[in-house]
Amino acid sequence: MGYKVAVVGATGNVGREILSILDERGFPADEVVALASRRSMGVEVSYGDKTLKVKDLATYDFSDTDICLMSAGGAVSKEYSPKIGAAGCVVIDNSSQWRTDPDVPLIVPEVNADAIVGFKKKNIIANPNCSTAQLVVALKPLHDAATITRVVVSTYQSVSGAGKEGMDELFSQTRAVFVSDPVEPKKFPKRIAFNLIPQIDTFMEDGYTKEEWKMVVETKKILDPKIKLTATCVRVPVF
Incomplete structure (x- = not known):
């Protein structure tokens, strides 16, 4: 018997990729439901050779759903994940909302x-930041063999990593540079075309960015608090 799976944020880049991977990996799902905000109701997304019509997250009943793959950002997860969990559905969250919660x-x-x-x-259940995930997989065998201290x-x-807006800005800025048009940063703090920006997310009081802070606290929680x-x-100008 397979699972009933809901994908929240199904119209976004990550949500679409989740649907694609569920199909590619042959995940044992009897039914997959695509969910998003009300304004996306009726939009069609692909799941293998099937087409799913997006349903409204706000009115969807999770009581008969086994797994919810949440990929709609922290604010949406903060509002809906506790309700979904209380309905008996297990939430696997891709945002940063629950990563430092001691009960998650x-x-x-x-x-x-x-x-x-x-x-x-x-x-x-929370997923870590993508950079943290890669890091801890590499560190785990080293830490097991000879305890890592630093x-x-x-x-x-x-x-x-900055979403469609980030990719669009790199494309438009690169074209503008080649034709000598003025470049105005919108998504990024500085021009990203032909540039490296040592800032991902906002700066915190200690001078680290939030992205850097995530890597620190998440690695400690996953691997070893000591x-x-x-x-x-660093943000780099590649897609």
């Missing part, structure tokens, strides 16, 4: 799958 396990299956045992407190890491992240970590995150 932060899971990378290859690293700390055993930590999932605590998910029933809220019926929510990590210094730099990441160089494409504009796709590890000292310094991170530098």
Whole structure:
């Protein structure tokens, strides 16, 4: 018997990719439901060779749904994930909303799958930041073999991490530079075309960006709270 799976944020880039991967990997789903905000109702998205019509998240009944893959941002997750979990559906959240919550396990299956045992407190499981996920997979065998005490890491992240607006800005700025048109940054703090920007997300009081802070606290939660970590995150002009 397969699962009934809901994908929240199904019209976004990540939501569409989740639908694609569910099909490619042959996930045992008897039914997949695409959900988004009311303004996206009726929009069609692809799930393998099938077409799904998007339903309204606000009115959807999760009581007979097994798994909700939440990929609609922190604000939406904050509002809906507790309600969905209370309805008996397990939420796997892709935003940063629940990552530091002590009652929500932060899971990378290859690293700390055993930590999932605590998910029933809220019926929510958090995914880490994408950079953190890659980092802890590399660190895990080293940490097991010889306990790591300190990590210094730099990441160089494409504009796709900033969503469609980020990709559109790189495209338009690159074209503008080639034809000598003026360039006005909107999505990024500086011109991103032919440039590197050592700022991803906002700066915090200690001088680190929020992206760098995420890598520090998430690595500690997933791998070992005693590890000292310094991170530098740079946005680079590739898609």
